[in-house]
Amino acid sequence: MRKNDRHDKIKLTMGIGCMFLMSGLAAYTLSWIWMILWIMSMFVTVGCTHCCRWYESMWLFVLTAITSVPTNIVLVWKFMDIGIFYPNLAWVGETLLGVQFYLMFLSYEEIIIGLLGRFIWKKQKNMDKVV
């Protein structure tokens, strides 16, 4: 069991590092390929890690929230650049609006990735069973 834990920790560390790298590259290059690779790396990490078993959806939820930070910041920045509805805004209002859009984009990503995850791993335990 201890060997499994050690292997899981190594896999998770490498996986999260990989995800951050790909998310950062997706943000830097604005390339769909890196975004797809980021999502695939998340699924591979969660699928290969023993401790995630039966709670893959929960892990995907948390990993999406953490590793999507670079991509979402760039997405919000590009979206705010359009400035259709809010052409003249003080920096405080703009920042708060940016945070709002960030949370909204994160919601959509969570739902899409969560549904994909549920499609792959149909049997999941409820969160109150984790205790």
Added chain:
Amino acid sequence: MKYNFRGPYPIMANWLIAKKREDGMYSVRNALVNEVHYMDSDTYHFLRNLNGRRDPLIVAKKFNVDAEVLMEYFVENALVRAGRSIVKTFSFLMFTLYIPKHQKSRSILPKLYGLILYLSWLPILIYGVYRAFYTTYAFDISNMMWGWFIGLVIGAVLHEMSHAILSLATEEAYFFEAGVLCERFMPGAYVLVDKSEIKSKAKRISIDAAGVVANLFLTGLFLVLCTMQESISGFCLGAALINIILVGLNMTMLKGLDGRAVVDEIIGMPQGGRGVKKVLLKCINTRDSGPLSCNQKVAMIACLIMVVYQILLPLLYINGILIILGDYL
């Protein structure tokens, strides 16, 4: 049962699901708060006979029960209702507009509606966006505001109808009522649907997501219409835009919205109002007896993400509204 809200007396609540047990007792589940009450046959039939026009004291004599004690119990546990408003506080109002005759349906029509909706929304949306991008004329935006308003009404009605129809398409679900609400001065609509007896997560998610899918369908439809005739292009564009905004707002992970319901089903958050608190408290209590496991730590992080949404997003929405008002005033 016919609901006569004009009567002077209380009415048995329409969100109760009663089942007769083998021992002759009745289990009455209050689907609003997901509580089960057990009562004997006389008490249950006394409750059933409260239709707004009958005096509870006279009905109680027929079933030989204590009306005052029972009425106090029923009122305390929301087993009866007095009028069309379910909740009526300073910051929250729910007003019933429609109560169906039957809470379930065996008709094939709801299933057909669900199938058509889920199969057609994406092709229509893609086609609408394609046509909008490649249209040759400029949109006439003079009547766009009417499009916003009427698109909002159609979008809201179809959204709630889709939740109701998809619940009727599922045998284990119950559709209790539809109405309008006002929460913290924000108007909206609602349908009361009970999905707790549905075992399949896919069916539960399809009911939760039905409203948003209907709005996406409407967006695609209005985009197609706005590229067909120049005179209505502004109107249809406004309607399409308001529907996509409804989708965007509804799919956020704020409690009470469809996005949160879908995410709760996906990650397995316990249903009911206090799911996040329940999981967090369980993890904190377990921590006292030893270190947390990997999954417990991740569960706590997931709950904290939900809490951040609950606290931040409403404040940011208010900020957004103030910005829009500031721009236009």
